[in-house]
Amino acid sequence: MRTHLLHFTVRPVRTEMELRAACAVRAAAYGRRLPDVLGLWGEPDELDRQAGVTVFAAFSKATGEVLGTARLASNAHRPLQIEGSTTLPADYRGTRNAEITRLAVLPGQDDPTLKLALMKAVYQAALAQRVEWMVIGARLPSLVRGYQRLGFTDVLPGGAMVPLAHAGDLPHRVLSFNVRTAQADWQAIRHPFYDFMVEQQHPDIQIGTPARAPAAGLGTAAPALAA
Template sequence: MPTAHLSFTVRIARSPQDLQAACRVRSESYGHHLPELRTAFAQPDTLDHSPATVVLVCTDKASGEPVGTARVQVNSHGPLLIEGSVQVPEAMRDDARAEITRLAVVPGQTDPLIKLALMKASYLYCLANQVRWMVIGARSPALVRQYRRLGFTSLYDDDRTVPLAHAGNIDHWVLAFDVRAAEREWHAKHHPLYTFMVGTVHPDIRLFEPAMSLGRQEALAA
C-alpha cells in the first residue's frame, strides 16, 4: 500500500490548548457565514468534554496554525445530539452510531485535502470503534453533494430537510453512511476516492497514539 504525506497533520485533541485551537477554527469558519456563531463557537461546549466524544484538530505543518477540525460523538453514553431533532430508522437503532459535527476549515485555506482528510480520520475512528453508522447534518445543497460523493445517503426517502435544535433550528438535510460497508462499496464502484480513503497510508493522520477523550483525561487527572 502506498504512503503519502500531507501538508498538515490530523490528530485527536489531547489538551485544553488543542481544544481551544479547534474552537478557533470553528469560530472563524462558521462565523464567516453566520456572524452570530463567531462568539458562540469560540469556546468549548459540554459535548466537547464528553467521554463519548473526540475532537479532531488539523494543523498546518509550515505555520503550526490550526486549519481544520471535526467532532465525532459516539452514542455509547446516550443519544446523539442530532437525535434530539430526528428519529433514526428502526434498522439503525440497534447499531453503534456516531455523529460528525463542527466540521470546519479556516476560510481561505487552499489545500482541498483538509476536509477530505478530516472525513477519512472520522471514518477510521468509527471503524476502529466498531461504529456501524455515521450521521451528519448538511445545511446546503453543496454540502449535500460533497457527502453524497463520499457515499452518504438521505435518512429520509423524501429527502426532506429538518430543523436541528443543536444547529440554531436551521433546516438541514440529514444523511447517513454505512461504515462497515464503505470499503466494499467504494471498491465495487471504482470510486475515485477509494485510493485516498482506504488505499493509501497517511502517516499524518495520527489517531492511534495513546488515546483518550478530553473528558476521560480530566477524569483521570481529578
Template sequence: MIHRSRQAPARHAAVRTRSTAAMTTATLDFTVTIATTDTELREVSVLRAQAYGHHLPALAHSLAEPDAADLLPGTQVLLCRSKRSGQVIGTARLQRNHPQPLAIEASVVLPDALAALPRAEITRLAIAAGADALVRPMLVKACYLAAVASQIRLLVIGARSPALVRIYRGLGFADLSEGARPVPLAHAGNLPHQVLAFDVVSAERRWHGARHALYGFMVETWHPDLQLLTAPAAAMAALPWREAA
C-alpha cells in the same frame, strides 16, 4: 498539496488480498490528530467561531470556547494543523451515542433499522478559508477510521447547503431516508440541514465493487500524517465501564 510514493514503508507493510501491489504512501502539508489538551481545544474553538460566525452570529461567542460535548467520554475532536504555519486549519467532532443520544436525534427521528446500530455524529466541522483542498476529505477519512476502530456502524452528518450535500454524497454519504427533506437542527441554530448517513461496515466493499475513486484514497493509501492513537490513559478513561468502577 500531496506527495505520493509507491514504495511500501518498511515497518508498515500492507496486507492485501486483492492485489500484491505496494500500498501508496502519501504525505500531506498538514497533520491530522485528536485534540488532547485544553490548548488544542481552544485553538479548535477559535476556528469554529470563525467558520460558523457568518451564518450563526448569535452563537459565534459561545463557539469560541470548548463546550460540554467536547469533553464527553466517547467524543473525539479532530484537528488539522498546517506544517508550514502551525495553525489549526480544519476540525471535526465525532460524538458517539454513548453515554447519551446523538445531538441530532433531538431534531430527527432515525429509522428503526438505523436507531438500533452503534452510531456517531460528525459535528462542528470547520475549515479555515484558503485551506488545503484535502482537509475535508482527510477529516472524513479520519472519522471513518475512528469509527472502524470504535466499532461504530453508522456515521450521521447534517449538511446545510446543496453544495455541501453534493460534497458529502461524493464522499460516500447517502440521504437518511428516500425523499428526505432538510430539517431544522436545534444544535445548529435551527438552520435547515439535509441529514445524511454513512454505513461504515459496508463502505470498503461498496467502494471496491463500484471501482469508486475513494477506494484508493480511503483504503489503499497510508497517510503517515494522520495519527489517531491517543495516550493509553486517555483511551482507558473514555471506556463506559470506567464510570461504574
C-alpha cells in the same frame, strides 16, 4: 499500500489550548454565513469534553496553526445530538452509531485534501470503535453534494430537512454513511476517493485512542469533498 505525506497532520486534540484553537476555526468557518455562532462556537461546548467524543484537528506542519477540525461523537454513552431533533428510522436503532459535527476548515484554505483527510480520520476512528452508521447534518446544497460524493445518503424520506437544535435550529438534510460496508462499496464502483481513503497510507493521520477531550485548564500550547 503507498505512503503519502501531507503538509499537515490530523490527530485528536490533546490540550485545552488545542481544543480552543479548534473552536476558533469552527467560529471562523461558520461565522462567515452564520454571524450568530461566532460567540457560541468560539468556545468549547459541553459535548467536547464528554466520554466517547473525539475532537480532531489538522495542524500545519510549517506553523502549527490549526487549519481544520471535526468532531466524532458515538452513541455508546448517550444518544446522538441529532436524535434530539429528529427520530432516526428503525435501521439505526440498536446499532453503534456516531455523529460528525463541527466539521470546519479555516477560511482561505483551498487544499481539497484537508477536509478529505479530516473525513478519513473520523472514518478510521469509527471503524476502530466498531461504528455501523455515521450520520451528519448538512444545510447547504453544496455540502450535501460533497457528502453524497463520499457515499452519504439521505436518512429521511425525500431528503426532508429538519431544524437541528445543536446547529442553531436551522433546517438540515440528515445524511448517513455505512462504515462497515464503505470499503467494499468504494471498491465495487471504483470510487474516486477509494485510493485516498483506503489504498494510501497517511502517517500524518492519527486517530489516537478514543478518550475524553482535555479537561479545562490542562496543558498549553485529492478530489474536492465539497463544492
